[in-house]
Amino acid sequence: MTALISRRAGLLIAVDGPSGVGKSTLCANLSTLLRTAGLDVHQATQPSTGPIGALARELTQTVAGHALACLYAADRYHQATTEIAPRLAAGQMVVTDRYTASGMVMQRHDGVDVAFLDTINTPVLEADLTILLTGAPDVVRARLTERGAHNRYQDQPDATANEVAYFLEAADRLAQTNARIERIDTTDLDAATVAERAAAIVLEVPLDLKEAS
Ligand SMILES: Nc1ncnc2c1ncn2[C@@H]1O[C@H](COP(=O)(O)OP(=O)(O)OP(=O)(O)O)[C@@H](O)[C@H]1O
Numbered sequence: 411m412t413a414l415i416s417r418r419a420g421l422l423i424a425v426d427g428p429s430g431v432g433k434s435t436l437c438a439n440l441s442t443l444l445r446t447a448g449l450d451v452h453q454a455t456q457p458s459t460g461p462i463g464a465l466a467r468e469l470t471q472t473v474a475g476h477a478l479a480c481l482y483a484a485d486r487y488h489q490a491t492t493e494i495a496p497r498l499a500a501g502q503m504v505v506t507d508r509y510t511a512s513g514m515v516m517q518r519h520d521g522v523d524v525a526f527l528d529t530i531n532t533p534v535l536e537a538d539l540t541i542l543l544t545g546a547p548d549v550v551r552a553r554l555t556e557r558g559a560h561n562r563y564q565d566q567p568d569a570t571a572n573e574v575a576y577f578l579e580a581a582d583r584l585a586q587t588n589a590r591i592e593r594i595d596t597t598d599l600d601a602a603t604v605a606e607r608a609a610a611i612v613l614e615v616p617l618d619l620k621e622a623s
């Protein structure tokens with residue numbers, strides 16, 4: 411897949427996976443470990459903290475389907491050009507909490523078809539590495555329940571099992587585009603161990619990936 415924005419430096423690391431699996435926890439812990447290792451890390455999140463991201467987050471309760479999918483995709487494109495690409499060009503590593511895979515998955519809950527989601531989520535800026543967190547659905551559900559739902563998707567009892575399956579499918583489709591995906595099964599791992607494994611993976615990403623664009 412051709413990235414439309416050229417990158418001169420820095421790596422884009424996407425952390426993705428089902429709601430409640432531990433993405434935000436990992437992004438915080440991973441960023442700390444990578445900074446300790448001497449890297450200059452910028453933490454991003456999808457939806458972004460910008461105006462389109464705020465709108466997407468707000469409208470998730472009342473808007474559904476194709477319209478919401480396009481709003482999230484618009485936020486991703488805007489964030490790629492205004493927030494992420496400049497950081498990469500300045501030589502920072504960007505760690506993002508959710509990215510393309512979430513776009514390929516989340517509006518499946520609303521019945522949007524996979525081909526449409528894959529098309530609108532063709533990345534304007536491809537992640538150099540996607541770390542997909544997965545886990546047994548009952549374990550992920552328990553984490554989500556303990557933390558509390560953030561929106562209507564997370565309130566649905568069968569959402570977790572569906573998301574676990576949808577993300578694994580999305581990872582397979584991304585892998586077919588030569589995207590680099592690494593899965594971590596978090597079922598039996600504590601948060602510190604997940605972060606250590608993720609940091610080891612990130613630090614092994616070949617630097618020549620930076621030149622791909
Ligand atoms: N490896 C782990 N083992 C056990 N609990 C964990 C682990 N990682 C995170 N948690 C806990 O699980 C809950 C959900 O974690 P977190 O908010 O990081 O998930 P998330 O994937 O970012 O969720 P969302 O997609 O809803 O934002 C939190 O209470 C967190 O402390």
Ligand SMILES: Cc1cn([C@H]2C[C@H](O)[C@@H](COP(=O)(O)O)O2)c(=O)[nH]c1=O
Nearest residue numbers: 456457482508512513516517560561563
């Ligand atoms: C990127 C993206 C996100 N969403 C939804 C999924 C979650 O319900 C929220 C983000 O909440 P979080 O608990 O802070 O992770 O946004 C989506 O529906 N589509 C997307 O592309």
